Amino acid sequence: MKVSIDLDACVGCGLCEGDCPEVFEMDGDKAKTKMSEVPPALQKSCKTAAENCPQEAIKITE
Numbered sequence: 001m002k003v004s005i006d007l008d009a010c011v012g013c014g015l016c017e018g019d020c021p022e023v024f025e026m027d028g029d030k031a032k033t034k035m036s037e038v039p040p041a042l043q044k045s046c047k048t049a050a051e052n053c054p055q056e057a058i059k060i061t062e
């Protein structure tokens with residue numbers, strides 16, 4: 001599973017970092033991913049972060 005963030009859509013709310021700090025962290029006024037390939041143990045919380053992103057800025061591909 002791969003994850004990326006649409007930085008044009010991200011508003012820097014920080015929710016993703018709260019849901020899945022292993023994958024997401026804030027970088028100034030935007031979020032960034034710490035990895036592009038998400039290991040199985042983190043996929044559930046990563047998907048939760050994507051579902052909760054108010055901007056639908058988190059893109060997940062299998």
Ligand code: SF4
Nearest residue numbers: 010011013014016053
């Ligand atoms: S939850 Fe979405 S809008 Fe908020 S910081 Fe993360 S990627 Fe950006």
